[in-house]
Amino acid sequence: MNYGPDERSVFETAASDLYEELVGSAGVPAGDARIEEGGDADEAFALLKEIGLVTFDKAADRWVAVDPSIVQSRVVSPLGQQGAELISESARWAKAFQGLSHAWRRSPEALRGPFAELRGEAIAPYITSVVADASEELLTAQPQTGRAIEQLPDAIEREVGALRRGVTMRTLYQHSARRQVATNKYVAAVTAEGAQVRTLDEFFNRLIVVDRRIAIVPGHGGPGESVALAVREPSLVAYLVDIFERSWERARPFTNRDTSLVRAIEAEQRAMTIRMLIGGHADPVGAKRLGVSPRTYAAYVSELKQEFEVESRFQLGYEMGRRGVTGRDVPPASDRGDIEQSGESA
Missing domain, CATH: 1.10.10 (Arc Repressor Mutant, subunit A)
Known part of the structure; x- marks a missing residue:
């Protein structure tokens, strides 16, 4: 029983x-x-x-x-066997649905629709499916804090599998992702298989492009609702790829070992914080655009107060204005050259 x-x-x-x-x-x-x-x-x-x-x-x-040790196997073993059978059956169902998905994407009906809206639990399986179909290239942009711990095993398995099939992959994060344990583990796994990863000081939206034929971007839904939009329209996909390429050129290789590169990244985060303050953005907005927590953003502002030797934000704004500080200073050419030297090895 x-x-x-x-x-x-x-x-x-x-x-x-x-x-x-x-x-x-x-x-x-x-x-x-x-x-x-x-x-x-x-x-x-x-x-x-x-x-x-x-x-x-x-x-x-x-x-x-x-003695319970004599009886335990009578109860536990059948449950374990039942669990194994359910997992096996689940895998067979997934394989059957994958075959149907391939047929759908090849059908005229699917090709007639340049856009498809995905909601809630349908998003992750769809991404897994299109990544599994990738044959040439994956471009991904992950804003804010990057990978969550619970997503790590699935993400590594999915993307390492694509890399081992010969797919090239470039991933873009914000600078703040360098401090995330999960992101560092993910980056170590995919770069070991040949992926390239860079980070940027600016905020950007999440983006996945597969073989330059389909792009997945965030959609608009109600409060707490996850919505994504799958885009197949060639001109729009090309436009999104162009945006990615422009961001990629400005980004810096994902490494924490190059001291000069780390200093340059810290300077870019400082400049971004200054731009948020000058723009009058509230702390939650500034934190989101830097991809950090409100507490970390408050610490950045506090460091600027110490740097400019002031006590209030009003004094900070006045002092930055007096000195002509804009937060748009161009990093030295030697720092920008780090990308050319180490970009391909990231």
Whole structure:
């Protein structure tokens, strides 16, 4: 017999308490009113008896406990087997649906629609499917804090698989992603397979482009609703690729080992913070555009106050204006040259 949540609930509470009592008192008499039908421990005793955790000792006329290690496999093994069968069946269903997806994308019906809206749980499987179909190139832009820990295994498996098929891949993050543990693990995994990764000080929207034939961008939905738009219209996909390329040229290789590069990145984040302050943006907006938490953004502002030796934001704005600080200073040519030297090795 397979046991489910209802039986486990009884087992974890009343049945476990009764079993411990049986062990401590060397069993319970056969005529004990608690274990008779309608008794206080009737349901718990019936479950222990069915599982095989109690047995009747005729000589002592008592129900006594049985070693759980002997019985465990009778309950756990069938559940494990059932789980393995469900996983196998799930994989077969996924493979069958993948075949249908391939047929749909090749059909005239699919080609007639240059746009497709994806919502909620449909987004991740769709991305996995189109990445699995990639044959030449993947371009991805991931704003703000980059990869979440829970997404890491799936992302690595999906994109490393594409790289091993010979697909080239370039990924763009914001500078703040360099501080994220999950992103660093992801970058280490994909660059080991030949991917290139860079970071940029500016805010940008999420973008995935597959083989320059389909792009996936954020859509508009209600509060808390995840919406994505799959774009197949060639001119619009080309336009999105051009935006990516322009950002890629301004970005810096993802490495924390080059001291001069790290200093340049810190200077770019400082300049971006200054631009947010001069533009009058609220802290939540500034934090989002830098891809950092509000607390980290507040720390950036605090560092600027110390640098300019002021106590308030009003004084900071006045002092930056007096000195002609705009936050749009062009980094030295030697720093920009780091991209040319190390971009291909990122």
